[in-house]
Amino acid sequence: MKLCRFGENRLGVVRGEGVHDVSAVLEALPAHTYPLPEHDPLIAALDELRPRMEALADETPAVPLSSVRLLPPVASPRKIIGAPVNYRLHLDEALEDPNIHHGTNIMPIDKAGLFLKATSSLIGPSEPVTIRFPEVRNDHEVELVAVIGRKADRVSRESALDHVAGYAIGLDMTVRGTQERSMRKSCDSYSVLGPWMVTADEIADPSDLDLELSVNGVTRQKARTADLIRDLATLIERASSFYTLMPGDLLFTGTPEGVSEVKAGDEMRATISSIGTMTVAVR
Numbered sequence: 179m180k181l182c183r184f185g186e187n188r189l190g191v192v193r194g195e196g197v198h199d200v201s202a203v204l205e206a207l208p209a210h211t212y213p214l215p216e217h218d219p220l221i222a223a224l225d226e227l228r229p230r231m232e233a234l235a236d237e238t239p240a241v242p243l244s245s246v247r248l249l250p251p252v253a254s255p256r257k258i259i260g261a262p263v264n265y266r267l268h269l270d271e272a273l274e275d276p277n278i279h280h281g282t283n284i285m286p287i288d289k290a291g292l293f294l295k296a297t298s299s300l301i302g303p304s305e306p307v308t309i310r311f312p313e314v315r316n317d318h319e320v321e322l323v324a325v326i327g328r329k330a331d332r333v334s335r336e337s338a339l340d341h342v343a344g345y346a347i348g349l350d351m352t353v354r355g356t357q358e359r360s361m362r363k364s365c366d367s368y369s370v371l372g373p374w375m376v377t378a379d380e381i382a383d384p385s386d387l388d389l390e391l392s393v394n395g396v397t398r399q400k401a402r403t404a405d406l407i408r409d410l411a412t413l414i415e416r417a418s419s420f421y422t423l424m425p426g427d428l429l430f431t432g433t434p435e436g437v438s439e440v441k442a443g444d445e446m447r448a449t450i451s452s453i454g455t456m457t458v459a460v461r
Contacts, residue, residue: 218426
């Protein structure tokens with residue numbers, strides 16, 4: 179199932195080139211008062227609500243995808259986790275290009291570990307990435323993103339993928355400089371998620387996907403998730419050893435080689451096989 183959020187916080191099931199509004203299912207979610215839950219309520223209830231979503235999708239007419247404004251498919255992640263330099267050729271280019279590393283110590287992922295991005299940086303594909311510091315280099319980074327579906331606390335690699343609700347395309351936008359990653363990658367609009375979430379049952383092997391990004395029609399990044407230095411299961415194992423993962427948490431798995439600058443007026447087009455394509459403007 180492809181699950182999207184659109185318009186004014188509507189919930190949709192994507193079939194072909196249409197969106198079926200299944201927002202009525204949200205009435206079944208518990209009403210929360212302060213303090214708010216430490217997870218995304220919809221993702222936490224996804225397995226329970228999915229049959230009703232499918233039934234509603236059968237009953238409601240489709241709206242053309244081209245006519246709706248797509249929001250990030252996960253509304254309330256409590257954590258956005260990133261995996262640095264997790265493709266070998268990207269590690270090589272980062273070490274070789276001073277415009278990427280700015281004299282900082284580039285370490286492989288096994289030494290660097292993971293990093294966190296501000297949840298306030300999250301947008302959907304219909305919103306533009308807004309360059310906050312146009313006087314310096316701002317790069318695109320296309321990535322496979324896993325959406326955590328159930329609580330994961332110190333889970334093993336063997337059971338890690340059982341904790342995934344689904345997958346989406348991510349753009350981990352980056353200001354180049356000497357600041358910590360968590361600062362340079364947390365500007366408003368610098369975490370793009372979309373175009374929808376494909377449930378985990380639709381993707382047999384997340385380590386066997388093609389991903390590609392073009393800017394203004396010119397291909398800049400093209401690779402396979404098989405090229406990851408540390409695969410998704412290992413990333414979940416390692417992340418959950420440091421902090422408990424909750425439903426709705428987002429895990430960006432790393433970007434391949436070909437990162438480069440984008441400027442206002444550019445248009446990015448990102449594709450991952452078995453998920454889809456999203457086009458994102460830069461302003």
